[in-house]
Amino acid sequence: MLVIMRDHASQPEIQHVVALLSEAGAQAHLSGGEVKTIIGVIGDRETVYSLDLQGLPGVEEVIRVLKPYKLVGRDFQPEDTVVRVGPHATVGGGAVAVMAGPCSVESEEQMMQVARACREAGATMLRGGAYKPRSSPYAFQGMGVEGLQLLRAAADSVGLPVVTEVLDVRDAETVAEYADVLQVGARNMQNFMMLDELGTMGKPVLLKRGLAATIEETLSAAEYVLKGGNRNLMLCERGIRTFETYTRNTLDLAAVAALKTLTHLPIIVDPSHATGRRELVGVMARAGIVAGADGLMIEVHPDPEHAKCDGPQSLTPPDFAEMMESLAPLLEIQGSRLGWS
Numbered sequence: 001m002l003v004i005m006r007d008h009a010s011q012p013e014i015q016h017v018v019a020l021l022s023e024a025g026a027q028a029h030l031s032g033g034e035v036k037t038i039i040g041v042i043g044d045r046e047t048v049y050s051l052d053l054q055g056l057p058g059v060e061e062v063i064r065v066l067k068p069y070k071l072v073g074r075d076f077q078p079e080d081t082v083v084r085v086g087p088h089a090t091v092g093g094g095a096v097a098v099m100a101g102p103c104s105v106e107s108e109e110q111m112m113q114v115a116r117a118c119r120e121a122g123a124t125m126l127r128g129g130a131y132k133p134r135s136s137p138y139a140f141q142g143m144g145v146e147g148l149q150l151l152r153a154a155a156d157s158v159g160l161p162v163v164t165e166v167l168d169v170r171d172a173e174t175v176a177e178y179a180d181v182l183q184v185g186a187r188n189m190q191n192f193m194m195l196d197e198l199g200t201m202g203k204p205v206l207l208k209r210g211l212a213a214t215i216e217e218t219l220s221a222a223e224y225v226l227k228g229g230n231r232n233l234m235l236c237e238r239g240i241r242t243f244e245t246y247t248r249n250t251l252d253l254a255a256v257a258a259l260k261t262l263t264h265l266p267i268i269v270d271p272s273h274a275t276g277r278r279e280l281v282g283v284m285a286r287a288g289i290v291a292g293a294d295g296l297m298i299e300v301h302p303d304p305e306h307a308k309c310d311g312p313q314s315l316t317p318p319d320f321a322e323m324m325e326s327l328a329p330l331l332e333i334q335g336s337r338l339g340w341s
């Protein structure tokens with residue numbers, strides 16, 4: 001349920017509604033715009049519906065939400081969420097993030113090289129996996145804590161924030177010690193225990209769409225994180241499974257445009273995992289920006305031929321720099337800018 005307060009409703013009026021809801025055992029999540037406050041109500045349906053909130057002072061409208069999500073919806077919060085990452089990076093509301101780096105952290109030299117190249121080309125965050133979700137249990141599984149340390153050190157050496165995946169909820173605290181953004185991979189999109197946990201941690205979260213998840217399932221997964229109190233969430237379209245095998249996945253750009261209308265959360269496009277092919281990454285990155293994406297996730301490796309993971313879709317540093325240059329005119333047309341201050 002959403003309680004829409006009148007324009008400029010007073011604090012006592014808002015607090016009165018919140019108090020009634022909490023007496024009824026419901027949670028009230030406030031979205032406060034400059035003029036309007038909207039209260040998202042989470043609790044037992046019958047109990048909250050039976051409260052007579054409509055007639056209270058300051059209440060304009062009570063809306064029963066039929067969708068399986070509330071807090072992530074534009075009904076609850078019409079304005080774009082702007083996520084701040086580290087001291088300089090912002091995502092959303094016209095600020096575009098570029099998260100770049102290798103699929104997996106492999107060595108100090110690799111990370112230092114790639115961090116410098118990404119920073120120079122204008123990336124706003126450094127990515128790299130230390131815990132890798134591999135289809136085969138015999139494939140390289142990542143360097144673990146040592147990988148986190150190398151990633152952090154490389155990012156610090158060039159002043160970029162770190163995005164990295166939490167593969168298992170048991171590692172969440174450890175990953176959070178090193179990372180600025182906690183990534184939930186496609187295979188974990190519906191790991192609800194993990195989403196609950198990340199919802200109570202103070203770090204921004206990047207939630208990737210599942211391999212065969214609908215838009216509604218993706219938004220419902222996102223709701224878990226917001227429900228826990230963490231509003232700093234970004235979603236990522238990374239391609240979905242279709243009958244097509246030429247590309248690794250199918251980049252669902254219509255979902256990007258649709259998500260922009262349905263949710264206030266920033267939407268990131270990952271053309272690397274979506275296409276699986278280096279030669280398609282640049283053009284689909286540009287297409288993502290035109291579709292309204294608030295950011296890109298791009299795999300970059302100094303030596304893709306010898307990458308331990310996802311070499312065929314990794315850009316070399318010069319390719320990445322070229323792609324970054326090609327974004328500038330598009331950002332200008334969109335009225336957006338790289339999210340770095």
Ligand code: PEP
Nearest residue numbers: 129185186187208238273
């Ligand atoms: C990744 O970003 O390295 C990754 C494993 O992505 P996904 O979860 O989208 O497959």
Ligand code: MN
Nearest residue numbers: 103299309310
């Ligand atoms: Mn990868």
